[in-house]
Amino acid sequence: MEDLRIGVVGAAGFIGRDHVKRLTSVINHAKVTAVSDINFEKTKAVADTCGAKVFTDGEELINSPDVDAVVITSWDPTHAQFVRAAICAGKPVFCEKPLASTIEDCESVLAEEEKSGKRLVQLGFMRRYDPGYLEMKKIIDSGVLGKPLLVHCKSRTPVTPPKHTTRMHATNVVVHEVDVLRWLLNDEFTKAQVLFPRPTCFAPEGLQDPQLMLMTTKDGVVVDVEVAVNSHFGYEIQCEVVCEKGTVSLPQPSRAEVRLDEECSHAILNDWSKRFIEAYNDEFQSWVDHCLAGKKPVGASSWDGYVACAVGETLAKAQDSKLLEPITLPARPDFYEA
Numbered sequence: 001m002e003d004l005r006i007g008v009v010g011a012a013g014f015i016g017r018d019h020v021k022r023l024t025s026v027i028n029h030a031k032v033t034a035v036s037d038i039n040f041e042k043t044k045a046v047a048d049t050c051g052a053k054v055f056t057d058g059e060e061l062i063n064s065p066d067v068d069a070v071v072i073t074s075w076d077p078t079h080a081q082f083v084r085a086a087i088c089a090g091k092p093v094f095c096e097k098p099l100a101s102t103i104e105d106c107e108s109v110l111a112e113e114e115k116s117g118k119r120l121v122q123l124g125f126m127r128r129y130d131p132g133y134l135e136m137k138k139i140i141d142s143g144v145l146g147k148p149l150l151v152h153c154k155s156r157t158p159v160t161p162p163k164h165t166t167r168m169h170a171t172n173v174v175v176h177e178v179d180v181l182r183w184l185l186n187d188e189f190t191k192a193q194v195l196f197p198r199p200t201c202f203a204p205e206g207l208q209d210p211q212l213m214l215m216t217t218k219d220g221v222v223v224d225v226e227v228a229v230n231s232h233f234g235y236e237i238q239c240e241v242v243c244e245k246g247t248v249s250l251p252q253p254s255r256a257e258v259r260l261d262e263e264c265s266h267a268i269l270n271d272w273s274k275r276f277i278e279a280y281n282d283e284f285q286s287w288v289d290h291c292l293a294g295k296k297p298v299g300a301s302s303w304d305g306y307v308a309c310a311v312g313e314t315l316a317k318a319q320d321s322k323l324l325e326p327i328t329l330p331a332r333p334d335f336y337e338a
């Protein structure tokens with residue numbers, strides 16, 4: 001079988017470098033043939049690791065005859081432009097979340113993809129591939145626990161990511177919970193509210209951190225998500241679904257337990273890139289296999305990206321209004337039926 005020739009836009013960033021390495025050394029039948037980023041020297045260094053051609057312009061890379069499929073890992077506000085360019089070129093595109101920074105940009109992607117008549121976009125909501133979440137879904141779907149009633153989530157990052165703002169808790173961070181919970185519960189969010197506790201002393205001046213996000217679903221499930229980007233002690237993702245007959249919780253990564261000096265302890269991860277390695281690998285292998293087979297992708301679609309953005313925007317509105325805000329979504333177009 002021929003390799004899928006992949007072009008990566010935003011290849012010099014944190015996750016871009018990680019994905020280039022993954023596509024080059026872990027994923028079967030994938031070859032990174034082109035890379036681009038606004039940081040030329042750093043892009044050249046990435047290209048040297050995989051023998052790819054360097055492009056200074058992302059759209060030029062997308063239209064290159066050496067590229068069969070595109071991966072986008074650049075900064076959020078650039079995503080929609082590059083996704084649209086890939087659709088126009090008729091090439092499958094894997095875009096890191098979020099799909100776009102605005103609803104209008106998401107809508108423009110949906111319109112372009114529908115116009116093309118082919119599902120070409122997969123969103124990087126990798127938690128759908130995480131073995132722990134998959135196990136939770138299997139148990140919830142089996143019905144053995146009864147109906148879900150409540151969900152408690154925690155998203156904790158030790159240090160504020162670069163360029164992070166108060167609004168991005170809603171538009172960039174919690175969108176992972178929004179997507180994975182829609183998928184886990186087979187449900188949609190209808191209302192959202194945000195509470196601001198006293199900010200931590202570790203938050204940069206003006207950043208509201210942590211935040212408590214409250215959401216209700218169509219079926220009446222109430223969800224709370226603690227979003228913290230200065231947890232200080234480490235990186236941690238937690239999720240507990242409380243159902244009528246019992247509960248199910250996301251397993252934590254296993255760590256050796258140490259007993260020493262009358263204390264028992266185990267290490268905690270310190271960044272996201274180590275938490276979801278298996279999920280990223282499985283997500284990319286599935287995407288590459290589907291691209292090579294000419295099949296539509298099975299991960300999160302641009303419709304899922306649109307919904308996550310709409311919920312994120314409502315949460316951002318609720319940050320300002322301090323009120324319970326309704327989430328209004330149009331009906332899912334037939335084009336995006338599973």
Ligand code: NAP
Pocket residue numbers: 009010011012013014015016036037038039058073074075076078096097098124125126172272
């Ligand atoms: P990052 O380190 O800032 O990387 C983004 C890269 O894109 C930077 O090198 C940036 O250059 C470059 N860039 C900005 N504008 C560009 C343009 N017009 N053309 C080409 N390159 C451009 O950020 P990151 O942490 O890797 O995150 C990148 C994306 O991945 C974000 O959208 C983020 O939400 C997503 N992400 C997803 C996950 C996940 O778990 N699925 C995890 C982390 C990140 P400058 O630095 O000069 O701006």
